[in-house]
Amino acid sequence: MVEAIKTVEVFKNYINGEWKDSISGQITNSINPANKNEIVGQVQSSTIEEVDDAIQAATEAKVNWRKLGQYNRGQLLYKVANELEKNLNDIAETLTKEMGKTLPEAIGETQRGIAILRYYAAEGMRKDGDVIPSSDQDALMFTKRTPLGVVGIITPWNFPVAIPIWKIAPALVYGNTVVFKPATESAVTAAKVVQCFEQAGLPKGVLNFITGKGSVVGDALINSTKLNGITFTGSEYTGKLVAKAASANGVKYQLEMGGKNPVIVLNDADPKSAVDGILSGAFKSTGQKCTATSRVIVQEGIYEEIKNLLLKEVGKITVGNGIDTEIWMGPCASENQLNTVLEYIKIGQEEGANLIFGGKRITDNEYANGFYVEPAIFEDVTSSMRIAQEEIFGPVIALIKVSSVEEAIDVANDTDFGLSASLYTSNISSALAFIDDIEAGLVRVNAESAGVELQAPFGGMKSSSTGTREQGEAAKEFYTQTKTVLIKNK
Ligand SMILES: NC(=O)C1=CN([C@@H]2O[C@H](COP(=O)(O)OP(=O)(O)OC[C@H]3O[C@@H](n4cnc5c(N)ncnc54)[C@H](OP(=O)(O)O)[C@@H]3O)[C@@H](O)[C@H]2O)C=CC1
Ligand SMILES: O=C(O)CCC(=O)C(=O)O
Numbered sequence: 001m002v003e004a005i006k007t008v009e010v011f012k013n014y015i016n017g018e019w020k021d022s023i024s025g026q027i028t029n030s031i032n033p034a035n036k037n038e039i040v041g042q043v044q045s046s047t048i049e050e051v052d053d054a055i056q057a058a059t060e061a062k063v064n065w066r067k068l069g070q071y072n073r074g075q076l077l078y079k080v081a082n083e084l085e086k087n088l089n090d091i092a093e094t095l096t097k098e099m100g101k102t103l104p105e106a107i108g109e110t111q112r113g114i115a116i117l118r119y120y121a122a123e124g125m126r127k128d129g130d131v132i133p134s135s136d137q138d139a140l141m142f143t144k145r146t147p148l149g150v151v152g153i154i155t156p157w158n159f160p161v162a163i164p165i166w167k168i169a170p171a172l173v174y175g176n177t178v179v180f181k182p183a184t185e186s187a188v189t190a191a192k193v194v195q196c197f198e199q200a201g202l203p204k205g206v207l208n209f210i211t212g213k214g215s216v217v218g219d220a221l222i223n224s225t226k227l228n229g230i231t232f233t234g235s236e237y238t239g240k241l242v243a244k245a246a247s248a249n250g251v252k253y254q255l256e257m258g259g260k261n262p263v264i265v266l267n268d269a270d271p272k273s274a275v276d277g278i279l280s281g282a283f284k285s286t287g288q289k290c291t292a293t294s295r296v297i298v299q300e301g302i303y304e305e306i307k308n309l310l311l312k313e314v315g316k317i318t319v320g321n322g323i324d325t326e327i328w329m330g331p332c333a334s335e336n337q338l339n340t341v342l343e344y345i346k347i348g349q350e351e352g353a354n355l356i357f358g359g360k361r362i363t364d365n366e367y368a369n370g371f372y373v374e375p376a377i378f379e380d381v382t383s384s385m386r387i388a389q390e391e392i393f394g395p396v397i398a399l400i401k402v403s404s405v406e407e408a409i410d411v412a413n414d415t416d417f418g419l420s421a422s423l424y425t426s427n428i429s430s431a432l433a434f435i436d437d438i439e440a441g442l443v444r445v446n447a448e449s450a451g452v453e454l455q456a457p458f459g460g461m462k463s464s465s466t467g468t469r470e471q472g473e474a475a476k477e478f479y480t481q482t483k484t485v486l487i488k489n490k
Contacts, residue, residue, distance in 0.1 A: 008029075008039050008041060008042055009041050009042070010027055010041070010042045010043070010044065011041055011042065011043050011044075011187065011188050011191035011192075011211070012044065012191075013044060013046055013050060013054070013208075013209060013210045013211060014191075014194050014198065014207070014208060014209040015050070015053050015054045015057050015208050015209075015210065016053070016054075016057035016060075016061075016204050016205045016208065017057075017198075017203070017204025017205060018204075020050075021044070022044035022045065022046040022047065022050060022212070023047055023049070023050065024044065024045050024046060024047050024212075026044065026045040027042040027043065027044055027045065028042065028043055028044075028045055028184055029042055030042065030043060030098055030184075030185070030186070030187060030188045032097045032098065032100075033099070033100040033330075033331040033332060033333050033334060033335075033370060033371045034097070034100060034320075034321035034322065034323070034330065034331050034370045034371075035321070035369045035370055036335070036369050036370070036371070037369055038097070040094065040097045040098045040188050041094075041098070041188035041191075043184065043187040043188060043191070043211040043212075044211050044212065045211075045212045045213060045216070046210050046211055046212035046216075046217050047212070047216070047217075048216065048217075048220040050210055050212075050217075051179070051181075051210060051217055051220040051221055051224070052220075052224075054179045054208035054209075054210045055150060055152075055179055055208075055221075055224055055226050055227065056226075057204070057205040057208050058150040058177035058178060058179050058205055058206070058208050059149075059150055059177070059226060060205055061177045061203060061204065061205030061206050062147075062149050062150060062176070062177045064203065065172075065175060065176075065177050065203065065206050066146075066147055066175045068203075070123070070124050070128055070173060070174070070175065071124045071125060072124070073124055073172060073173050073175065074120070074121045074122065074123060074124015074125060074173050075121070075124060076121075076172075076200060076201065076202060077117050077118075077120055077121035077124070077169055077172065077173055077200075078117075078118065078121040079200035079201065080117050080169075080196050080197050080200040080202070081114045081117035081118045081121060082200070083195075083196035083197075083199045083200050084110065084113055084114050084117065084193070084196045085114050087192065087195075087196060088107065088110050088111070088114070089107075090192065091110050091161060091189065091192050091193065092106040092107040092109070092110045093106070093323070094188060094189045094192055095109065095110065095160060095161060095186070095189045096322045096323050096330070097323065098160070098185075098186050098188050098189050099157055099158070099160060099185070099186045099189065099333050100286065100322055100330040100331045100332065100333050100371070101285045101286070101288075101322055101330050102322035102327055102328065102329070102330050103322055103323055103325065104325075105284065105285060105322070106161075106322070109159060109161050109162050110161050112161075112162050112454060113161040113162050113165040113193070115454055116162065116165045116166050116169055116454045116471075117165060117169050119169075119454055119455060119472075120169035120170050120172075120173045120475075121169075121173070123170070123173045123174075123476075124173055128144060128145040128480075129142050129143040129144040129145055129482075130142060130143050132484075134486060136486075136488070138488050138489070139486050139487065139488045140486070140487045140488075141484070141485065141486045141487075142484075142485050143482050143483065143484050143485070144482070144483045144485055145174065145476065145480040145481070145482060145483075146175070146480060146481055146482075146483055147174055147175030147176040147479065147480060147481075148176055148228040148229040148252060148479060148480070148481060149176060149177070149227075149228030149229070150176065150177050150178070150179065150226065150227050150228050150229075151171045151176045151177070151178050151179075151227065151228065151229040151230065151231065151479065152178075152179050152181070152221045152222065152224070152227045152229070152230040152231070153167045153168060153171065153178055153179070153180045153181070153230075153231055153232075154181050154214075154218055154221065154222070154230070154231075154232045154233075154234065154238075154242070155167065155180070155181075155182050155183060155190070155232075155233055155234075156183050156233050156234040156235075157183035157184075157185035157186040157333055157334075158186075158285065158288045158289060158290075158333065158393075159289075160182065160183070160186035160187075160189040160190050160193070161189060161190075161193055163233050164180060164182060164190055164193055165193065166454065166458075166470060166471050166475075167180075167231050167233075167470070168180060168197075168207065170475035170476070170478075170479050171229075171231075171479050172202075172206065172207065174475075174476060174479040174480045175480075176228075176229070176479055177205060177206050177207070177208075178206070178207045178208065179208045179210065179221060179227075180194070180207065180208065180209050180210070181209075181210055181211070181212070181214075181217050181218055181221055182209070182211065183214075183234070184211065184212070184213065184214070185333060185334055186333075187211045190209070191209065191211070194207065194209040214238065218238070219241075222241060222242045222245040222246065223245045223249070224249075225249045225251075227249075227251050228251065228252065229251060229252040229253065229254075229478065229479070230242060230246050230251055230252075230253045230254075231253070231254040231255075231467075231470075231478065232253070232254070232255050232256070233255075233256040233257075233290075234257065235257060235258065236257040236258050236391075236463055239255040239256075239257040239466070242255060243255060243466060252467075252478070253466070253467055254465075254466070254467035254468060254470065254478045255465060255466040255467060256290065256458075256459060256460070256464070256465050256470060257290070257463060257464055257465065258290055258391035258393075258417055258419070258463070258464060259290045259291055259292070259294075259391065259417050259419030259420055259460065259464055260294055260295060260388075260389065260390070260391055260415045260416075260417040261281070261291060261292060261293055261294055261295070261417075261419055261420040261421060261422075261440075261449040261450075262293075262294075262295040262296070262297050262411070262412040262415075262421050262422070262449075263277065263278055263281065263293045263295070263296050263297070263421075263422040263423075263424065263448070263449055264297045264298075264299075264405075264408040264409070264412055264421075264422065264423045264424065264425075264434070265278075265296065265297070265298045265299065265302060265306050265424045266299045266302070266405060266408070266423070266424065266425040266427065266430055267299045267300075267301035267302045268425055268426045268427050268430075269302060269424035269425050269426065269446075270424065270426065270446075271302065271305050271306055271309055272309070273424065273446060274306060274424035275306060275309045275310055275313055276313075276448075277293075277422065277424065277446075277447065277448035277449075278293055278296055278310065278397065278448070279310070279313055279314065279317070280448050280450070281293035281422070281448035281449040281450045281451075282294065282296075282375070282395065282396075282397045283314075283317060283328075283329050283375045283395045284329070284450065285330075285450075286329055286330055286331065286332055286333070286373075286394065286395050287341075287375075287392070287393065287394045287395035287396065288332070288333055288337065288393050288394065289450050290391075290419055290464070291419060291420040291442065291449055291450035291451070291452065292393075292449065292450050293397060293422070293448065293449045293450065294391070294392060294396065294397060294398065295381075295388055295397070295398050295400060295411075295412070295415075296310075296397050296398065296399050296400070297400045297402055297408045297411050297412055298399060298400070298401055298402070299401075299402055299403065299404070299405070299408065300401055300402070300403055303399075303401050307356075307379065307399060310357075310377060310399075311356065311357055311377070314357055314358070314375055314377060315357075317329050317375055319331075319362060319372055319373075319374060319375070320366070320367070320372070321366070321370065329375065329395065331370045331371040331372045331373075332371040332372070332373060332394060333371070334371065335371055337371070337393065337394065338361070338371035338372075338373060338394075340392065340393065340394065341373050341376075341392060341393075341394030341395070341396060342361060342373065344386070344387055344390070344392045344394070344396060345359040345376055345396065347386050347387060348378050348381070348385065348386075348387040348396075348398070351385045351386060351387065352380070352385075353378040353379070353380055353381045353385060353387060353398065354378060354379050354380040355376060355377070355378055356377050356378070356379050357374075357375070357376065357377040358373075358374030358375045358376040358377065358395075359373070359374055359376030359396070360373070360374050361373050362374060373394065373395065374395075375395040375396075376395060376396040376397070377396075377397055377399065378396070378397070378398045378399065379399040379401075380399075381398035381399060381400050382400070383400065383411050383414045385398070388400065388415075389415055389416070391417070405425075405430045405433060405434070406433075409433070409434060409437045409438060412438060413437075413438065413439045415462075416462055416463040417460065417462055417463050417464045418439040418440045418441060418460045418461030418462035418463070418464050419440060419441055419442060419459075419460035419461075419464040419465070420440055420441070420442035420443075420444065420449040420450065420460070421434075421438045421439075421440035421442070421443060421444065421449065422444040422445070422446075422447060422448060422449045423438075423444070423445050423446070424445075424446055425445070425446070431445045439461050439462060440460060440461060441457075441458075441459045441460035441461050441464065441465060441469070442458070442460070452471070453472075454471055454472065455471070455472045455473075456471065456472045457469035457470070457471060457472050457473075457474035458470045458471040458472070458474075459474075
């Protein structure tokens with residue numbers, strides 16, 4: 001019997017309502033980080049001209065989309081949510097295969113995408129302005145939110161369903177049209193998300209999707225003078241390029257970049273709850289979240305207990321292919337990311353930190369073709385070390401011993417980042433001091449650092465974020481501008 005040859009699907013650009021081949025003729029393989037020999041799909045390396053086509057399509061679509069009205073735009077998002085729900089299993093499996101996070105995490109992320117779509121669909125029925133009393137009693141004065149126009153969206157590979165959706169859904173419901181460039185690393189998953197918008201019947205040109213290198217397609221998008229807004233999540237380095245280009249062109253921008261998120265554990269904390277929160281915050285998604293725990297700052301009276309409990313529990317973590325339901329932690333998302341993690345483990349050792357658990361690449365048997373690393377724990381870390389200052393974006397934590405709550409907060413704030421921070425304590429005064437003094441956009445007490453609720457504002461302080469917050473009602477501030485209207489009858 002002749003065996004069927006398995007063909008690899010090429011995921012095209014979606015421009016002006018059509019799936020299009022790129023004129024470049026060049027494609028990139030998207031591979032499975034659990035097995036680099038498995039090609040999950042192929043995406044195109046598009047050209048600058050095609051970025052212009054996508055922007056042109058979004059520009060032509062913007063008036064009709066705005067005039068469709070917020071209610072009707074919201075109704076369309078309900079349909080997109082239903083399409084995503086129909087395709088949940090396929091999209092979650094693709095996510096696991098393409099990016100490496102475990103299947104339960106991928107299912108959770110896709111379900112979150114559905115919930116975000118429904119949240120912004122409901123925005124379609126909420127107010128788009130306020131009535132404000134005028135000093136003129138014959139006048140009616142009110143504000144009316146109006147879209148920016150065409151918004152560019154650039155996303156990273158670590159949440160290829162949730163992050164695009166938490167940017168695209170509010171952009172659309174508030175009346176903008178979109179040009180979306182996903183991270184190449186997880187562009188197949190992103191293409192499948194875009195298919196749900198197409199299947200829901202979105203008018204042509206409203207959402208355009210273009211794949212290709214950040215240095216070509218991303219660069220052309222951020223330097224376009226025809227955009228009205230740009231929103232970006234990714235590295236600090238690229239974020240600065242976006243800010244520079246957007247400022248030069250007078251384009252409104254929003255950036256969400258890295259984190260170096262601390263968890264503080266005080267003497268009066270519940271040790272089990274703290275260790276559960278540290279393990280989940282640090283090692284879920286293989287530490288590849290901007291909200292991941294990377295510094296564990298422990299008061300001296302509880303230090304040994306926390307360290308011993310951490311060592312006991314981390315030893316139970318099963319590392320492997322995330323499609324297998326027995327696995328707790330998947331591989332790093334790419335060879336690059338794996339090498340970054342291994343490099344930081346070396347740097348930590350060279351700096352004099354003590355590696356007390358893990359940190360080795362796993363290559364035997366079924367691990368041979370994947371980008372696997374053991375979860376790593378360092379102790380004797382000081383705040384000035386690079387592993388306590390730079391974002392590693394992998395399963396590595398640094399234990400830092402402190403004597404008081406004040407010292408703990410000072411160490412926690414001693415970084416350029418300020419995304420998320422947690423405190424474990426049973427003392428309300430310590431909790432209140434932390435809430436007041438910590439420099440972070442997400443402040444969590446007796447809860448892990450990585451936990452984002454779609455209905456609440458999301459974003460950080462210092463180098464972590466620039467511009468208005470994402471998600472929840474806060475998203476409206478970025479995706480709209482306000483008209484103040486005064487009307488009299490003669
Ligand atoms: N805040 C967060 O959630 C994230 C933080 N990071 C941090 O960044 C580090 C590096 O990850 P990496 O994927 O390289 O991050 P990048 O910032 O390079 O990538 C993020 C997005 O920007 C695009 N991009 C890259 N270069 C440009 C450019 N010159 N102009 C416009 N767009 C561009 C990328 O495209 P392409 O994929 O085609 O290169 C991708 O879509 C990680 O180790 C981690 O520390 C990474 C991901 C998410
Ligand atoms: O913790 C989360 O769920 C979101 C994290 C995030 O936004 C990111 O890593 O980019």
